Amino acid sequence: MISEMNSYSVIIINILLYILFLYFNYRSGYKGKNLIIIIAALFLLSSICTLLFYDTFLYQNLTEKRHAPFSLWAILYLFINFVIYSSPIQSFNMNGNGxxxxxxxxxxxxxxxxxxxxxxxxxxxxxxxxxxxxxxxxxxxxxxxxxxxxxxxxxxxxxxxxxxxxxxxxxxxxxxxxxxxxxxxxxxxxxxxxxxxxxxxxxxxxxxxxxxxxxxxxxxxxxxxxxxxxxxxxxxxxxxxxxxxxxxxxxxxxxxxxxxxxxGNFDFALQQIYRYLGEGFANFGEVGWYVQNHTNGHNVINGTGNTFISDLTDYFDSRDYEKLALVTKMRMYVYYTVFGDYYIDFGALGGILFNLLLACIFKYVTSGKENSISSIILLNLYARIGFSGIFCFVYMYRIDFILFTLLVVFLLRRLEKKNTCFIRIVN
Known part of the structure; x- marks a missing residue:
């Protein structure tokens, strides 16, 4: 009973963290604060659905039981990563100069x-x-x-x-x-x-x-x-x-x-919605946080397995759930949130550093160039990580498509610097 109460307390703390984030974001002077609201609202919705999912038939019968408490440290780890991830979007300033x-x-x-x-x-x-x-x-x-x-x-x-x-x-x-x-x-x-x-x-x-x-x-x-x-x-x-x-x-x-x-079963459909939106926090807090063997990039960095570059390295091969499960000793076909996926690959410190690296790179390559099409493409790529953040890393088995998109961005940047085929549209 105590562990159950503790679990509910952790889930409620998780909800409060994202409410506080939305409040302070609203009160802030960040130029991109309206952009991050969508992603923060998704994480808040997911945390609420975790609470609703925690008391369902689906949770009792489908969630992997490890007899471990719902870790508050896991929730804090996810929230710290969310704050790091959000920072460059909050400061993104596509001004009104066209x-x-x-x-x-x-x-x-x-x-x-x-x-x-x-x-x-x-x-x-x-x-x-x-x-x-x-x-x-x-x-x-x-x-x-x-x-x-x-x-x-x-x-x-x-x-x-x-x-x-x-x-x-x-x-x-x-x-x-x-x-x-x-x-x-x-x-x-x-x-x-x-x-x-x-x-x-x-x-x-x-x-x-x-x-x-x-x-x-x-x-x-x-x-x-x-x-x-x-x-x-x-x-x-x-x-x-x-x-x-x-x-x-x-x-x-x-x-x-x-x-x-x-x-057609309404109650079962409702439970499925709770599970779909809320299981990421539950799975990571009770199982993913306790993983001992990390997958060193093979969890999030992989391609479709259907393109020619899959022959270059196994990172571009399709994601192999069974092999990953043999390493982690847990199910790898369920959601652990995007930052949980970073943790599964690189551990607590490595996951934070990987997330920080992505945030810093995005901030560096778009700063001062927010009004360009290349930066807007990069912003969309980065934002998609948050859109699917309550589930998993959105670019699993899509790294080859990402590399192609980044190549297009690189070519656009070269053209933008030459300023030969771009114009500035002002309202």
């Missing part, structure tokens, strides 16, 4: 190219999504878990090639979409950029997963806040309407997927 945008001609060429490449896989993916029902969603989800799932089986030969190309740009197309919303007067460019942006999301839905939709919602809201001051009053009205429609659609699909997995 934003650096690609020259109209080059920008339109890029949008047209990516949009046209996306049309065939978009059409085929959309048909497959519209043809799904609750049974096929559940089947896709369990096939994915068992390793038998092929999300691209419905694609034609051309569709597979084009889909593969556009996936390499999946971290860039959302920013291009907002850039077209910002200045493009031709609806065709907005439509093409939207198709390029949404195509990878459709592929995620076909996998029966909620992660792609959850990320999409966060990315849209985050960039809306980021670009808000640069939109005209009329544009804001249109975007608000479109945003509400998109967010409602995402919410409906998320609810549909959740109830499909619960086979």
């Amino acid at each position: 934003i650096d945008m690609p020259n109209l001609k080059y920008f339109n060429y890029t949008i047209c190219c990516l949009g046209l490449i996306s049309i065939v896989p978009f059409w085929e993916n959309m048909k497959a999504v519209l043809g799904m029902n609750s049974v096929s969603l559940v089947d896709s989800y369990y096939d994915k878990i068992s390793g038998d799932f092929n999300a691209r089986k419905h694609l034609s030969s051309i569709g597979r090639i084009c889909n593969g190309v556009i996936l390499w740009f999946q971290y860039i197309t959302p920013i291009l979409f907002f850039y077209t919303l910002l200045y493009s007067k031709k609806k065709v460019y907005i439509c093409l950029s939207f198709i390029a942006f949404i195509n990878p999301v459709l592929l995620g839905i076909l996998g029966g997963g909620r992660g792609a939709l959850f990320q999409t919602f966060c990315v849209l809201l985050f960039n809306y806040i980021l670009f808000y001051d640069h939109f005209s009053k009329r544009s804001k009205q249109y975007i608000n309407i479109i945003g509400i429609v998109i967010c409602l659609s995402i919410t409906i699909v998320l609810i549909y997927i959740t109830f499909s997995r619960a086979e």
